[in-house]
Amino acid sequence: MIGVDVGGGDRMALGVLTQYRMATTEQMHRVIAPSVRIEQTRRRLARLRAEGLVDRITLPQAGRTRAWFPTAYGVQLASEWPEMRGHRPARTVSDPTAVRLKASHTLTVTETALAFLEDARRRGELCRPLDWIPEVHHPIGNGEAVIPDALMYYRRAPVDGDNGAMLRAFVEVDRATMGPERLAAKLPAYERFYGYVPTVPGRRPTFQEPAVEEWRRRYPLFPRVLFVLDGTGPAAVENRIRALRAGAGLLAPSRFPYDVPILAAPLADLLHHGPSAPVWRPVHDPDQRVPWTGLASRET
Structure with a gap:
């Protein structure tokens, strides 16, 4: 039997690191215990390491x-x-050398998670540490899959007596390590997932059990797709947003870019203004500036 307090903060700390895969001491402190002194987080991590x-x-x-x-x-x-x-993420790396090679991207994804977590706390909305789930596998057929950097669950504050809308988003964090065209190539994969209907060998759809898209087995509405852009200046951000717009245009006649909110924003704007601010640009109309929570996927 291990000696850690697996029923309290130690359990949360280990759960967060297992799910997020990596975090700095400061990031861990901000995720699990922002109201106490950071020395307590350091001692907790040292205890888990021991x-x-x-x-x-x-x-x-x-x-x-x-x-x-x-x-x-x-x-x-x-x-x-x-x-x-x-x-748990599809791939959890525990080798120090492999961790070092993945550190820049993984820590940027963790910082993106913190932008949403801290914004929710300020606004009295609900996005708990384990509501950020990196690398969830979504099959699209032929052995291929969509694996976003994170799947996020976020509950808005109650309005007019309701319980608050539950929002879901696929988050892609781009650090400019790939060209704009490769970034835009993610859109057709999401469009395929949007329309993908798995087949079951030996079974045909019936009136009682019709064939349905794979995503409907998991989500009541298709999650938003949020592109968070980092690692470049304003001009390069514009190039990447233009590439995403061009990629969305190539999906015609698909309704996917119009039925599902696909938004892009620089990470710097999320950190400065908060993700709930109108800093997001719809890829099919990037002249707009909208809050990510203000749009909804359409029923199809």
């Missing part, structure tokens, strides 16, 4: 910043918890 559940690397050229990640033992333990079943 138990063999997490480990750390020191990032070069970052003021000796420490990045934490789960060990294979930690992943195995956390994956058995009810709140983690089905939520």
Whole structure:
């Protein structure tokens, strides 16, 4: 039996690292315990490390910043918890060398998660740490899949006596490590997922059990698609948004870009203004500036 407090904050810390795959000490503090002193988070992480559940690397050229990640033992333990079943990323890396190679992108994804988590806290809305689920596998046939950087669940504050709308979003974090055309090539994959109807060998659709799109088995509405752009200046951001617009135009006659909100925004704007601000640009009409929560997928 391990000596960690798996019923309290230690459990949350290990769950977050297992799900997010990597976070700096400061990021972990902001996710799990922003109301206490950061020294408590440091002690918690050190305790988990002493138990063999997490480990750390020191990032070069970052003021000796420490990045934490789960060990294979930690992943195995956390994956058995009810709140983690089905939520663990498809690929969890526990080798320090592999972690170091993935650090820049993974830590940027974690910072993006924090932008939404902290904005929800400020607004009295609900986006809990485990509502950010990286790399959820969505098949689109022929052995291919859509695997967004994260799937996010977000509940808006109640309005006019309702319980608050539950929003879902696929989040793609682009650090300009691929060209604009490769970024835009993600759109046809999402469009395929939007229309993908799996076939079951030996079974034909019936009136009682009609064939339905794969996404309807998971979501009542197709999640928004949010592109978060980082690693470039304003001119390059414009190039990438233009590429996304061109990619959306190539999907015609598909209604996908119009039935599903597909939005893009620089990470710098999310960090400065908050994700709920009107900083998002619809890829089919990038002259607009809208809040990501203000649009809804259309029923089809």
